[in-house]
Amino acid sequence: MSREYTEITVIGEDDTGLIARVTTLLFERDINIEDLDQAVRDGVFRMTMSVDTSGMTCTEAELREALDELGDDLGVEVQVRFPADRETQTIAVLVTKESHCLEALFEAWADGELGAEISVIIGNHDDLEPLADHYGVDFHDVGDEKGSPDEERLLEVLDDYDTDLIVLARYMRILSPNVVFRYEDRIINIHPSLLPAFPGAEAYRQAREEGVRIGGVTAHYVTTDLDQGPIITQRAFNVPAKADVEEIERRGQPLEAEALLEAVRLHLDNAVHVYHGRTEYRDDVDPEDYQLGLPESFEERQPDRPVDGLGGVVSRSADGE
Structure with a gap:
């Protein structure tokens, strides 16, 4: 559109x-x-x-x-x-206690890479207020002593800062339809798995329990269906045979920050749009400017055969030739 x-x-x-x-x-x-x-x-x-x-x-x-x-x-x-x-876009970042994704966003913003303004940080705890203060960005705590957010207050803050894009930088709460509906296709979340695998809480633990060999992370648009919104970017990493949950998380966190930042960049550049429940590049976008999944160098290591029908030997033998 x-x-x-x-x-x-x-x-x-x-x-x-x-x-x-x-x-x-x-x-x-x-x-x-x-x-x-x-x-x-x-x-x-x-x-x-x-x-x-x-x-x-x-x-x-x-x-x-x-x-x-x-x-x-x-x-x-x-x-x-x-x-x-929408010419000058503003970003509201929602956080809980983990700092790595917020740090990546702040660093990109400080380097002028976003082309948008991080106008406010909103938390359901106040742990990351010092990081917001360091970058001179307003911080609002909308959570109670248990971290349960006051969504009416959340909506007020989003409106006060004329928010164009909401980024969930490891915000460990589910947004209600009352919030999601107001910002459809304008909320980006980072989830620590290769969705649609392992949605919901403790995705790294789910991956460990299922014995996956390839782990990953996914940045996606938020919908009212938990962790089922249109996928924007994904990153993958090897999971060693004896890796515990903490090791898997250590491998995943840097990629969480990278995938989220790339998804935000794609959105702000208007490079993708949602079509029939999935994201697609817009017609005038050069795909080489962005990285949705694995880097192109990975393709060089992928085997290119056998592929059905290439040799034709089986089909000729079946015909009696």
Whole structure:
């Protein structure tokens, strides 16, 4: 979907007539709907639209006001993001206690590699506040003494900082549909396994118990289905025969940071989009500029035969030739 389209998101309690009321308002202002998707989860309704506002018969301010009034009337929240709103992108990083992924993001940001602003760090514990302070970035602790986050406060902070992208840098909590629906295809998580293998908690321990020889990590977009969102990047590593969980984790953590950073770069560069539940390069992207999986040098070590049908010997013998 082109970045020149305006994005409209509607969130609220499910009710009849929501879609018709919103689409009618747009039609009356000569706004063409290019794409529409809607879903309901746990009683929360979400509709996202990409619309062409280039020929609309009202100003941006008038459209915002009309949608705000309609949202108040329907009891839903309506978010509008015009193309110009997305020129300077802001990142909110959600963390718990592990620092390695946050450090990688900070280092890339400090080196000017992101092309976006890390505007806020949000934790469900305050362990990483000193790291945020070191880089001069605001830190907000939204967790209680057990680390359970206050999602209403979380949403307030995300809104206060006009967040474009949420990065879960080893944030050890599941986001509810109330959060995910508001930032669909704008939340990136890093998971310590080669998804879809070993979703959920303690993935490295799961890998050890199953005796895998190749471990890995996955950066993916977050959906309301745990660890099942569209995969963006993956990295793999060997697991020695006698490796314990701690050794597997030591091998995985640097790759977690690398895969997450590459996924963030792909998103910020608008190099990938989600199509039918999977990420694809956009047509104008040079794949050599990015690394989705293993490096190209790995291909040189892969055996290239035997492959079915190459020799033709079996088929000729079967025909009696």
